[in-house]
Amino acid sequence: MPRAVDDVAALGRRCFWPPYTASEAHDAGDAFLVAGAEGPYLIDTEGRRWLDGSGSWWCSNLGHGHPRVRAALKAQADRWMHSMVGGLGHAPAYELARDLVEIAPAGLTRVFYSDDGSTAVEVAAKMAFQYWHQNGRPERTRFAALPGGYHGDTLGTMSLGAVDAFSALFAPLMFGASRPPDPADSGGWERTFEALFALIRAERDAIAAVVVEPVVQGAAGMRMYPPALLAELRAVADEVDTFLIFDEVFTGFGRTGPMWACEPAGVAPDLLCSAKGLSAGALPFAATLATERIYDGFRGGKARSLMHGHTFCGNPLGAAVAREVLAIYRDEAILERAAPRARQLAEGFERIGRIDGARAARALGMVAAVDLGAQGYFGTRGAAVQRGALERGVHLRPLGDTIYVVPPLNIGAEPLAALIDGVHDAVADVLGGA
Numbered sequence: 001m002p003r004a005v006d007d008v009a010a011l012g013r014r015c016f017w018p019p020y021t022a023s024e025a026h027d028a029g030d031a032f033l034v035a036g037a038e039g040p041y042l043i044d045t046e047g048r049r050w051l052d053g054s055g056s057w058w059c060s061n062l063g064h065g066h067p068r069v070r071a072a073l074k075a076q077a078d079r080w081m082h083s084m085v086g087g088l089g090h091a092p093a094y095e096l097a098r099d100l101v102e103i104a105p106a107g108l109t110r111v112f113y114s115d116d117g118s119t120a121v122e123v124a125a126k127m128a129f130q131y132w133h134q135n136g137r138p139e140r141t142r143f144a145a146l147p148g149g150y151h152g153d154t155l156g157t158m159s160l161g162a163v164d165a166f167s168a169l170f171a172p173l174m175f176g177a178s179r180p181p182d183p184a185d186s187g188g189w190e191r192t193f194e195a196l197f198a199l200i201r202a203e204r205d206a207i208a209a210v211v212v213e214p215v216v217q218g219a220a221g222m223r224m225y226p227p228a229l230l231a232e233l234r235a236v237a238d239e240v241d242t243f244l245i246f247d248e249v250f251t252g253f254g255r256t257g258p259m260w261a262c263e264p265a266g267v268a269p270d271l272l273c274s275a276k277g278l279s280a281g282a283l284p285f286a287a288t289l290a291t292e293r294i295y296d297g298f299r300g301g302k303a304r305s306l307m308h309g310h311t312f313c314g315n316p317l318g319a320a321v322a323r324e325v326l327a328i329y330r331d332e333a334i335l336e337r338a339a340p341r342a343r344q345l346a347e348g349f350e351r352i353g354r355i356d357g358a359r360a361a362r363a364l365g366m367v368a369a370v371d372l373g374a375q376g377y378f379g380t381r382g383a384a385v386q387r388g389a390l391e392r393g394v395h396l397r398p399l400g401d402t403i404y405v406v407p408p409l410n411i412g413a414e415p416l417a418a419l420i421d422g423v424h425d426a427v428a429d430v431l432g433g434a
């Protein structure tokens with residue numbers, strides 16, 4: 001008799017199609033089967049625990065199975081699990097909207113719900129586009145964005161993003177965006193932003209919105225830039241009176257230290273996108289926050305309403321969970337208590353950065369990264385480190401040759417030390433043999 005686990009693995013090989021994976025690699029592969037998860041750990045089918053270094057795709061901000069998140073989900077499931085928000089409403093969606101507005105950067109007063117990070121950005125882009133279309137500037141149809149930006153995998157968000165490895169082949173289907181040169185070519189982030197400002201001014205009549213990941217570009221390899229540049233960007237957007245979209249899908253909910261990564265810049269966007277940590281990674285759930293000015297631009301009859309909606313907009317399970325997540329952040333002082341862990345993480349990656357051959361070790365809040373080479377997304381050292389880390393009880397998912405970790409904000413000092421040590425030793429092994 002084959003064991004149940006073998007059956008599951010065989011089923012996966014036969015019927016399942018995983019993302020970002022070559023078919024023959026999946027057919028031949030032995031996927032790591034998760035059978036549980038708790039706090040900072042994934043638990044496999046043998047009951048072994050592995051530190052979840054990539055935070056289950058950057059969203060496990062409170063660790064797995066937080067008892068209050070679990071209880072909120074169960075309680076809402078017992079009441080009802082879904083009803084639409086077109087024409088109907090409900091307390092979980094409205095109360096969460098109030099709670100989000102309360103903690104949002106100043107001026108964001110309206111909340112539109114969708115399902116994931118991609119849709120949160122897609123909604124923001126359509127809001128900006130339609131706003132100008134029906135408020136006297138229909139020629140504003142283009143977007144400006146940063147090189148290396150990542151905003152999701154739908155056609156619209158790929159158009160705004162610039163991670164070539166992901167999206168280049170779809171170029172004929174995309175609407176394109178105006179982008180300055182990459183900091184690697186321009187001489188640094190200041191130059192790149194200067195070029196962005198110049199193109200915003202040059203295309204001032206055409207730009208519907210400027211879209212950026214504030215302070216940390218996740219998928220580009222956890223690239224970081226100074227918050228002061230966001231303040232300058234805000235000033236330029238104001239100067240030409242166009243909209244700023246901050247994609248805080250990854251950086252929001254305290255990932256970089258403050259609740260929102262844009263806070264240290266002292267500026268707010270016109271549209272803010274949130275997902276991932278919004279539900280603490282428990283459910284697909286997203287929100288796009290907008291200013292009253294933008295909301296007001298959709299008055300004047302049915303034909304001027306926002307032409308966008310999803311079946312699961314404001315889903316009561318997601319809304320109830322997200323409300324509880326915000327309550328946990330308050331009650332457990334999640335941001336304050338993460339500060340010493342962030343220092344521990346930064347020190348750990350400084351140590352990793354001193355390994356011969358490691359470069360550009362960096363950390364901000366509860367995200368840390370180090371580069372092992374210049375091969376980018378298709379580099380192979382990352383995969384070797386991934387294998388080595390697994391032998392040390394740590395699950396990583398490198399971005400090519402960029403090794404990063406995004407631990408839960410409430411991880412304990414000991415598991416964090418084990419995570420850092422696991423990464424350190426795996427990196428030292430691979431670079432030592434390089």
Ligand SMILES: *Cc1c(COP(=O)(O)O)cnc(C)c1O
Pocket residue numbers: 116117118119121150151152153213218219247248249250251275276
């Ligand atoms: C993950 C991510 C997205 C896309 O979110 P999905 O939930 O995967 O659609 C968008 N923007 C940023 C910055 C992200 O990190």
